[in-house]
Amino acid sequence: MYAYDELDRTLINERVAEFRDQVKRRLSGELTEDEFKMLRLQNGVYLQLHAYMFRVAIPYGTLSSKQLRRLAHVARRYDRGYGHFTTRQNIQFNWIKLAELPDALADLAEVGIHAMQTSGNNTRNVTSDQWAGVAPGEIEDPRIWSELIRQYTTLHPEFSFLPRKFKFAITASEHDRAAIKVHDIGLRLHKNASGETGFEVLVGGGLGRTPFIGKTIKPFIPGRDLLSYIEAILRVYNQYGRRDNIYKARIKILVHELGIEKFAKEVEDEWLAMGDSALTLDDAVVEDIRSRFTYPAYEKLPHMPDELKKAAHDPKFEAWRKNSVALHKVPGYAIVTLSLKPVGGPPGDATAEQMDAVADLADKYSFGEIRVGHEQNLALPHVARRDLPVLWRALDKIGLATPNVNLVSDIIACPGLDYCSLANARSIPIAQELTRRFANHDTANLIGRLHINISGCINACGHHHVGHIGILGVEKNGEEFYQITIGGRADENAEVGVLIGPAVPYGEVADVIEDIVEAYLALRARPDELFVDTVKRLGVEPFRERVYATR
Amino acid sequence: MPLVKNGKITGDAFVHIADDAEIPGDGAVLISAARFLGDAGALSRRVGKTGVIWPNNRDVDDLVPYLDRVAVVALVFPSFRDGRAYSQARLLRERYGYRGELRATGQVLRDQFVFMLRAGFDAFEVKKDSDAEAFANTAKRYSVFYQPTGDGRVTALHRRMQLRHSESAGQ
Numbered sequence: 001m002y003a004y005d006e007l008d009r010t011l012i013n014e015r016v017a018e019f020r021d022q023v024k025r026r027l028s029g030e031l032t033e034d035e036f037k038m039l040r041l042q043n044g045v046y047l048q049l050h051a052y053m054f055r056v057a058i059p060y061g062t063l064s065s066k067q068l069r070r071l072a073h074v075a076r077r078y079d080r081g082y083g084h085f086t087t088r089q090n091i092q093f094n095w096i097k098l099a100e101l102p103d104a105l106a107d108l109a110e111v112g113i114h115a116m117q118t119s120g121n122n123t124r125n126v127t128s129d130q131w132a133g134v135a136p137g138e139i140e141d142p143r144i145w146s147e148l149i150r151q152y153t154t155l156h157p158e159f160s161f162l163p164r165k166f167k168f169a170i171t172a173s174e175h176d177r178a179a180i181k182v183h184d185i186g187l188r189l190h191k192n193a194s195g196e197t198g199f200e201v202l203v204g205g206g207l208g209r210t211p212f213i214g215k216t217i218k219p220f221i222p223g224r225d226l227l228s229y230i231e232a233i234l235r236v237y238n239q240y241g242r243r244d245n246i247y248k249a250r251i252k253i254l255v256h257e258l259g260i261e262k263f264a265k266e267v268e269d270e271w272l273a274m275g276d277s278a279l280t281l282d283d284a285v286v287e288d289i290r291s292r293f294t295y296p297a298y299e300k301l302p303h304m305p306d307e308l309k310k311a312a313h314d315p316k317f318e319a320w321r322k323n324s325v326a327l328h329k330v331p332g333y334a335i336v337t338l339s340l341k342p343v344g345g346p347p348g349d350a351t352a353e354q355m356d357a358v359a360d361l362a363d364k365y366s367f368g369e370i371r372v373g374h375e376q377n378l379a380l381p382h383v384a385r386r387d388l389p390v391l392w393r394a395l396d397k398i399g400l401a402t403p404n405v406n407l408v409s410d411i412i413a414c415p416g417l418d419y420c421s422l423a424n425a426r427s428i429p430i431a432q433e434l435t436r437r438f439a440n441h442d443t444a445n446l447i448g449r450l451h452i453n454i455s456g457c458i459n460a461c462g463h464h465h466v467g468h469i470g471i472l473g474v475e476k477n478g479e480e481f482y483q484i485t486i487g488g489r490a491d492e493n494a495e496v497g498v499l500i501g502p503a504v505p506y507g508e509v510a511d512v513i514e515d516i517v518e519a520y521l522a523l524r525a526r527p528d529e530l531f532v533d534t535v536k537r538l539g540v541e542p543f544r545e546r547v548y549a550t551r
Numbered sequence: 552m553p554l555v556k557n558g559k560i561t562g563d564a565f566v567h568i569a570d571d572a573e574i575p576g577d578g579a580v581l582i583s584a585a586r587f588l589g590d591a592g593a594l595s596r597r598v599g600k601t602g603v604i605w606p607n608n609r610d611v612d613d614l615v616p617y618l619d620r621v622a623v624v625a626l627v628f629p630s631f632r633d634g635r636a637y638s639q640a641r642l643l644r645e646r647y648g649y650r651g652e653l654r655a656t657g658q659v660l661r662d663q664f665v666f667m668l669r670a671g672f673d674a675f676e677v678k679k680d681s682d683a684e685a686f687a688n689t690a691k692r693y694s695v696f697y698q699p700t701g702d703g704r705v706t707a708l709h710r711r712m713q714l715r716h717s718e719s720a721g722q
Contacts, residue, residue, distance in 0.1 A: 007710060010694060011695040035631075038632060152697060157641075157667075158638055158698075238638050243635075274646075278699035285708050288712060288715065289708075
């Protein structure tokens with residue numbers, strides 16, 4: 001956990017005071033809606049179909065139990081008793097009242113949570129691996145650097161009015177759980193040939209209307225130069241990124257139009273011109289941030305405690321353990337993923353009661369810490385393996401032990417037309433129907449790892465391009481239709497999925513997905529060949545045939 | 552449109568001269584970049600003070616040779632959403648050492664003041680009277696800053712280090 005100090009606390013309190021003044025000026029009519037719009041967006045407030053939506057940042061996906069309880073409080077006091085975890089380690093509240101927003105922000109500020117720059121054309125919440133600091137084999141904890149970037153990008157005087165939004169993601173593991181290749185800047189901590197730790201910098205990844213996989217702009221940069229190099233990228237983008245067309249304003253378009261070599265040269269020239277700047281991070285500064293991350297005092301515990309051996313006789317427990325429990329870097333401990341994808345439920349939603357209960361369980365079994373992943377699930381990062389059976393029973397009681405993590409019903413979905421004013425089609429009911437179709441755990445297990453991602457419009461908040469199966473809602477003559485892509489992925493081998501054929505109407509989507517899955521089961525070379533690997537091997541054609549032969 | 556300088560509303564000594572109007576030999580004037588560059592040598596030797604209105608889509612490099620001879624550089628915010636002039640301001644101040652007046656013009660609103668001050672602006676053609684009147688209070692909104700810029704404010708990272716040093720010195 002990162003502990004705010006007096007300076008961090010002062011800054012977010014000053015931000016709350018500023019926003020309170022802005023809301024007051026809006027309500028009195030001193031600010032026009034056009035002027036206020038940018039100000040509220042910079043504080044995570046959107047106007048949706050039914051009400052204001054409020055997006056709160058969970059930097060690098062780390063929460064304390066105290067913070068989670070406060071999110072539950074906001075859900076209960078200012079909203080309708082639930083929140084929605086997003087694909088970028090944020091939580092959204094859908095029914096907030098403008099006049100109450102400053103109070104909600106003040107309540108959150110007390111526990112070191114803010115909503116700064118969770119929307120608007122600025123640098124957004126810095127995301128990272130939800131297993132940061134606990135994943136075996138990690139280079140180092142990427143959250144130290146995430147926090148440095150969080151501070152650096154917060155209220156940046158030069159980059160708060162960029163051509164378009166700008167997103168960072170960081171990983172320090174070989175397996176990328178942070179989707180860094182589909183971010184404006186992706187950072188991968190690694191060691192170079194001489195054993196020094198630094199970053200591979202990727203730029204220009206992104207989804208939306210024109211998806212691009214990020215390209216390497218710098219194979220290795222030491223940590224001390226990270227912020228100055230980022231500043232050089234942002235400065236080039238701020239000056240030359242397109243501002244004439246909102247759909248061509250992301251950095252990916254600038255990188256694409258200039259070509260990565262020319263863009264890299266612009267950045268390099270700017271970076272060299274900056275010289276040794278005040279942004280250079282000396283070791284003492286990095287150590288100071290590092291020292292404010294606290295880690296649990298782990299005990300020496302057995303890998304196979306009696307509690308676990310005994311519980312292994314319960315097939316329901318075993319199904320959950322095999323699915324939702326991952327190896328921890330410390331022997332005797334485990335990382336537990338809490339599925340927010342119950343059968344028939346909207347993906348990523350949690351009620352205030354669930355949040356409070358998870359906070360209590362975190363206190364009891366995970367040193368008071370909770371993580372939020374971009375797949376819209378939660379995790380308890382430090383669970384003693386002996387506690388797994390009792391934790392499972394507790395999670396099962398509150399509906400958070402669905403053993404479908406990374407399986408076909410672990411669906412990523414945006415809020416879609418049920419809430420969002422940008423959407424063309426519904427996402428949530430499609431996800432709900434699919435979870436019912438694939439509710440049988442044995443079937444889902446047989447299918448294996450399969451990510452379905454659903455977006456209700458081309459803005460791609462549901463990351464449909466990088467779903468193993470991607471579903472994109474479009475509107476045709478006033479009706480909801482869905483384009484289906486297959487073969488996408490968001491990990492270290494990120495790829496954009498390929499369209500399998502014409503869009504299908506709302507009522508047929510679930511059938512089509514079942515057909516695709518059946519085709520895969522018939523086509524896969526071995527039971528452990530994953531869906532994406534089969535698509536890679538065979539291309540989309542056999543799937544297209546299967547789906548459209550009878551339609 | 553009120554001008555705020557040194558934190559206060561003041562009269563503007565500079566007269567905007569349209570591109571087709573004659574430039575007086577003396578008196579302080581603000582002229583467009585295109586016109587200035589058309590005859591930069593002579594204009595920068597005028598008896599009166601000369602200021603340049605620099606558009607946000609032109610590299611400031613072209614202005615750099617004349618920086619010690621212009622009295623005002625006026626950067627433009629065609630909309631408050633367009634942040635290009637923040638980069639120009641920092642480059643002028645921090646890379647090219649410009650010390651004259653750096654003026655923000657265009658859609659300059661209250662909620663940009665702190666960003667502008669931090670980027671190096673010291674004069675503001677403020678769009679609304681009420682915003683101009685609120686300048687002094689708005690400029691004090693923040694006391695903590697995370698980024699180093701040329702404005703000399705100490706960043707949070709460095710204040711922490713100073714605090715650490717003073718703590719260990721006291722022990």
